[in-house]
Amino acid sequence: MTRPIAYITNSLVRHSAERDPEAITNAVANPWTAMVVLAGDLPILRKGEPGTCLLTAEILGRLPAHQEQVFLGTLNDRPVVATLVAPEAAELFQDDPVFTAVDLRSIAVRGLVPEEELGMLAMAKSLLDWHRRHRFCANCGAPTQPAQAGFRRDCAACGAQHFPRTDPVVIMLVTRGDKCLMGRQPRFPEKMYSCLAGFLEQGETIEDAVRRETFEEAGIRVGSVRYLASQPWPFPSNVMIGCIGEALTDDIAFDGEELEDARWFTKDDIRRMLDGTHEDFLAPAPIAIANHLIREWVKE
Numbered sequence: 001m002t003r004p005i006a007y008i009t010n011s012l013v014r015h016s017a018e019r020d021p022e023a024i025t026n027a028v029a030n031p032w033t034a035m036v037v038l039a040g041d042l043p044i045l046r047k048g049e050p051g052t053c054l055l056t057a058e059i060l061g062r063l064p065a066h067q068e069q070v071f072l073g074t075l076n077d078r079p080v081v082a083t084l085v086a087p088e089a090a091e092l093f094q095d096d097p098v099f100t101a102v103d104l105r106s107i108a109v110r111g112l113v114p115e116e117e118l119g120m121l122a123m124a125k126s127l128l129d130w131h132r133r134h135r136f137c138a139n140c141g142a143p144t145q146p147a148q149a150g151f152r153r154d155c156a157a158c159g160a161q162h163f164p165r166t167d168p169v170v171i172m173l174v175t176r177g178d179k180c181l182m183g184r185q186p187r188f189p190e191k192m193y194s195c196l197a198g199f200l201e202q203g204e205t206i207e208d209a210v211r212r213e214t215f216e217e218a219g220i221r222v223g224s225v226r227y228l229a230s231q232p233w234p235f236p237s238n239v240m241i242g243c244i245g246e247a248l249t250d251d252i253a254f255d256g257e258e259l260e261d262a263r264w265f266t267k268d269d270i271r272r273m274l275d276g277t278h279e280d281f282l283a284p285a286p287i288a289i290a291n292h293l294i295r296e297w298v299k300e
């Protein structure tokens with residue numbers, strides 16, 4: 001069975017209207033509350049088949065003082081609080097029989113928690129990471145304080161309010177009849193090719209970003225663009241906007257810096273890459289939206 005795209009399932013009910021100053025204190029005092037804990041970048045999981053990232057507040061007793069706390073919302077009426085502790089705390093669980101600290105990519109690849117928890121972990125990681133990197137006001141440089149149960153940081157010195165950021169990235173499968181365009185970056189695993197992608201710039205539509213990035217990276221002109229699906233990508237806080245673009249030209253040109261190769265693949269190539277029987281090429285990882293884009297395209 002094909003696993004769904006990682007990080008897209010998040011059953012959490014967000015309580016944006018109830019993010020009052022007591023929301024976190026009340027939730028932490030409630031023994032029913034679920035704790036999602038990250039030691040730096042690493043979520044702490046209770047081991048199992050699968051395990052879970054939903055812990056009880058008792059875990060906090062084993063950890064150093066928290067650096068940040070956020071009230072994420074409720075899951076089946078159960079309040080959920082995300083807590084950030086120092087990265088070194090991960091070492092406490094190195095040989096623990098019950099708990100473990102694992103990076104979020106491996107959690108998705110190895111299916112260490114149910115799919116439904118991956119979206120929540122992505123949310124917790126991006127939000128806590130934002131707090132960690134935004135302790136000072138971008139406007140005046142004074143220290144900022146968390147507000148709105150962790151969904152804002154305020155500057156008392158100049159009055160500025162800072163909101164968590166999400167950085168949009170367009171990722172596109174560019175097609176021309178029975179073939180599609182993919183490239184490989186030097187950092188990719190050997191033989192792996194994937195969809196082209198790039199950050200959406202200010203004042204730019206998603207369609208234009210798809211056209212610009214494809215031309216910059218591979219020299220191919222793109223005409224019509226349609227949206228297919230999106231994926232939160234918490235490394236650290238992107239949203240991947242998956243599109244299919246129609247190529248207007250055939251001749252590929254790349255500079256060898258961003259991409260070390262780019263080429264056209266037939267549907268037969270793609271099918272064999274997906275089932276792992278292609279001798280020369282590998283498909284993008286199943287947790288990535290690029291895998292979903294090519295999978296959908298070969299069905300057409």
Ligand SMILES: [Zn+2]
Pocket residue numbers: 137138139140141142155156157158159160
């Ligand atoms: Zn300020």
